[in-house]
Amino acid sequence: MLATAGPRESESKFRLLYFGADMKLIATLKPVLTKPNYQLVTSSNYEDTVLFLRSRIPYHLLLIDFEWRETEGLKLARRARSVRHRKRMPIVLLVSMEPSNDTRMLARKAGVTEWVLTTEDIGEFIDSLVKGEWEKQSDE
Helix, strand or coil, X not given: CCCCCCCCCCCCCEEEEXXXXXXXXXXXXXXXXXXXXXXXXXXXXXXXXXXXXHCCCCCCEEEEEHHHHCHHHHHHHHHHHHCHHHCXXXXXXXXXXXXXXXXXXXXXXXXXXXXXXXXXXXXHHHHHHHCCXXXXXXXX
């Protein structure tokens, strides 16, 4: 008689893809965004992140650390918008200081939905994730 397989891990309800290398931010997010409800996928490599975006794996939110690669992050946002099944995915640009008007304009053109100040707004942003506010936006 064959042994039955153990229970399958349930699929996360909400997947976030983070492009950056801010270990402090990742350490802040991981304990709050716990399985099975959340899955945080991180990448500091542009090419790997592009592969994640092209895949059929559902991601509900893309977080881009602008300080990590600046314009590469905006290229990644444009790339995400060019992938048919990612067109409506919210994209959040994480910045350490208020972006200039030029950066804001470039970010909007690239498809960035919103930016969050990591120095001031991150607690409020994490609360909005836990409350499910971004889940509603990704479904629209």
